[in-house]
Amino acid sequence: MEAYVHGYQWNENERLQNQARTLTDLLHSDTVYPAGQTVLEAGCGVGAQTVTLAARSPAARFTSIDISSQSIDAAQQKIRAAGLTNVTFQQADIFSLPFEPESFDHVFVCFVLEHLGQPMEALMRLKRLLKPGGTITVIEGDHGSTYFYPDSPAARAAIQCQISLQQQAGGNALIGRQLYPLMNAAGFNQVHVSPRVVYADSSRPDLVDGFTRKTFTAMIEGVRTSAISAGLIKPEDFDDGVRDLHRTTQDDGVFCYTFFKGVGHN
Numbered sequence: 001m002e003a004y005v006h007g008y009q010w011n012e013n014e015r016l017q018n019q020a021r022t023l024t025d026l027l028h029s030d031t032v033y034p035a036g037q038t039v040l041e042a043g044c045g046v047g048a049q050t051v052t053l054a055a056r057s058p059a060a061r062f063t064s065i066d067i068s069s070q071s072i073d074a075a076q077q078k079i080r081a082a083g084l085t086n087v088t089f090q091q092a093d094i095f096s097l098p099f100e101p102e103s104f105d106h107v108f109v110c111f112v113l114e115h116l117g118q119p120m121e122a123l124m125r126l127k128r129l130l131k132p133g134g135t136i137t138v139i140e141g142d143h144g145s146t147y148f149y150p151d152s153p154a155a156r157a158a159i160q161c162q163i164s165l166q167q168q169a170g171g172n173a174l175i176g177r178q179l180y181p182l183m184n185a186a187g188f189n190q191v192h193v194s195p196r197v198v199y200a201d202s203s204r205p206d207l208v209d210g211f212t213r214k215t216f217t218a219m220i221e222g223v224r225t226s227a228i229s230a231g232l233i234k235p236e237d238f239d240d241g242v243r244d245l246h247r248t249t250q251d252d253g254v255f256c257y258t259f260f261k262g263v264g265h266n
Contacts, residue, residue: 022210026196027110027139027259028052035059037105042094042126043067043112047075053108054084063104065092094122102131110139113182117170123186130266136188138262139196142176145258146216148248155248158220158241161227168230176260188264196259202251212255217245 031053033039037060044050044064054062064087066072072089079087092098094112107126113119126136143163148155166173175182180193200207221242227233233241248255 022207022215023196023198023259024052026198027261028056031056031108031137033057033060033106037061038063038103039106039108040099040104040126040129041065041108041110042122043109044071044075044089045111046071047078049108049110050075050087051078051082051084054079054087055082058084058086060086062087063090064088065090065094065097067091067093095125097125097129099129101128103129105131105134107134107136109136111141113138114140114166114173114175115169115171119172119175120182120186123182123188127187127266132266134266136183136264136266138179138183138264139259140176140179141173141257141259143173145176145256147256148245149252149254150244150247152241152244152247154237154240155244156241157233158227158238158245161232161238162220162223164232165223165226165230176258179260179262183262183264186264188266191262191264193260193262196261198255198257198259200249200255201253208249208253208255211257212249212253213246216255216257217242217249220245 028049039053039057039060039062041050041053041062041064044066047064050062050064064075066075069091072091076089090098094116095118107130109126113122116122123136123138130136143159146159163173172178180191183191183193198207198211200212202208224238224242227238228235247253
């Protein structure tokens with residue numbers, strides 16, 4: 001994996017937990033694995049998605065991998081705290097996976113391809129691990145899908161800093177829109193991609209707080225030092241942008257963002 005632009009600090013761990021809690025139904029309501037099936041979660045991170053996956057399919061068996069031992073430790077703690085026993089963790093690199101071909105019935109990948117310089121290669125390697133007829137589920141966001149009211153050039157400039165930093169690190173914060181062609185080109189069949197839209201206004205206070213404030217805006221705030229150090233923006237301009245993102249959480253504000261969920265067959 002290329003450099004993880006968001007870092008591994010405790011506040012990023014908390015942001016990921018907020019994101020997972022807020023988006024559980026939106027992203028995972030239609031992801032359930034049958035009893036006895038084996039699932040590879042590639043790039044489990046701190047286990048933010050792992051807990052939901054394992055809890056929703058308690059009779060399936062999960063192998064969750066990540067390149068970061070620190071993240072694996074955090075994920076194991078979350079699984080133990082949740083009382084789940086159907087997950088095995090292993091430190092591993094997606095581009096050097098320690099499994100035999102056709103080892104799994106299903107593969108699950110969430111918020112991983114955006115950080116990879118070779119997402120197509122990653123998908124092809126994961127495909128080799130699927131049994132005939134197995135499925136892959138891929139979820140990614142797309143920062144270009146962001147819109148809000150009141151609109152703000154300063155907020156858009158701050159968001160662009162995150163997009164640029166991720167690109168410089170070898171990733172792609174706009175990859176959501178590319179899932180369908182990527183999955184097709186990797187050789188998957190019956191690929192279906194569906195948009196999952198987060199729309200937050202004052203009638204949805206849980207989304208305003210959990211997503212607009214604690215997930216998306218917190219993510220942008222987290223790249224402040226890197227963006228300024230890289231010369232992408234002036235400190236006062238970045239702070240104006242973050243201020244305007246927070247402005248969208250007020251009673252007359254609106255925030256919208258789209259995730260994309262793709263499912264393909266081997």
